Amino acid sequence: xxxxxxxxxxxxxxxxxxxxxxxxxxxxxxxxxxxxxxxxxxxxxxxxxxxxxxxxxxxxxxxxxxxxxxxxxxxxxxxxxxxxxxxxxxxxxxxxxxxxxxxxxxxxxxx
Amino acid sequence: xxxxxxxxxxxxxxxxxxxxxxxxxxxxxxxxxxxxxxxxxxxxxxxxxxxxxxxxxxxxxxxxxxxxxxxxxxxxxxxxxxxxxxxxxxxxxxxxxxxxxxxxxxxxxxxxx
Numbered sequence: 001x002x003x004x005x006x007x008x009x010x011x012x013x014x015x016x017x018x019x020x021x022x023x024x025x026x027x028x029x030x031x032x033x034x035x036x037x038x039x040x041x042x043x044x045x046x047x048x049x050x051x052x053x054x055x056x057x058x059x060x061x062x063x064x065x066x067x068x069x070x071x072x073x074x075x076x077x078x079x080x081x082x083x084x085x086x087x088x089x090x091x092x093x094x095x096x097x098x099x100x101x102x103x104x105x106x107x108x109x110x111x
Numbered sequence: 112x113x114x115x116x117x118x119x120x121x122x123x124x125x126x127x128x129x130x131x132x133x134x135x136x137x138x139x140x141x142x143x144x145x146x147x148x149x150x151x152x153x154x155x156x157x158x159x160x161x162x163x164x165x166x167x168x169x170x171x172x173x174x175x176x177x178x179x180x181x182x183x184x185x186x187x188x189x190x191x192x193x194x195x196x197x198x199x200x201x202x203x204x205x206x207x208x209x210x211x212x213x214x215x216x217x218x219x220x221x222x223x224x
Contacts, residue, residue: 004154031209031210035214040120040216041216042117042200042214042215042216042217043155043200043214043217044214045211045212045213048210048211050210058211090154090155092154094208094209094210096208097208097209098208098209099145099157099160099209100147100155100157100209100212101156102154102155102156103154104152104153104154105153105154
């Protein structure tokens with residue numbers, strides 16, 4: 001069974017801090033994704049990666065960057081956290097042509 | 112611009128009833144339409160998916176109906192159970208895969224015992 005693990009379940013950070021959200025998958029999937037989930041807005045794609053060191057912007061990349069140095073690990077970086085980035089962050093992975101497998105999310109609060 | 116519009120936003124049904132969730136899309140290039148189910152504290156998980164070469168797909172109590180001309184698809188949950196209480200997301204993508212899925216805003220289903 002595919003497992004996507006997000007390192008933190010809850011995270012509280014201060015405005016202006018640099019924040020790292022980590023995600024690891026154990027199924028050798030080529031594709032990895034970061035989504036943001038907000039009430040009434042659904043899931044919105046921030047960034048995705050289709051290979052090591054490759055990345056592509058999603059629908060809402062502003063204020064975020066990503067890193068994929070190893071196939072199994074995909075990191076989301078908030079260079080300078082702001083209160084409007086308080087949200088639930090979901091990592092997902094997939095092989096080519098297969099469904100997304102999501103982690104259980106990191107609830108980030110920026111104060 | 113919202114590419115996938117989902118309705119209603121919430122739904123309450125009695126145990127044994129039928130739950131219906133509707134989605135509409137604009138982009139005719141979409142060719143893969145999955146539904147994801149999310150329980151509290153968990154990430155979404157694929158429930159059922161359809162491609163536009165068929166008009167209906169059934170898996171147990173869950174059925175997707177697809178209307179290509181109307182650019183609409185819907186999820187029907189027959190004999191709804193309290194364990195079906197969750198948030199449901201429709202989604203769509205091009206090129207038949209999960210890359211760059213566009214999600215609807217989600218619908219919270221509550222099934223009363």
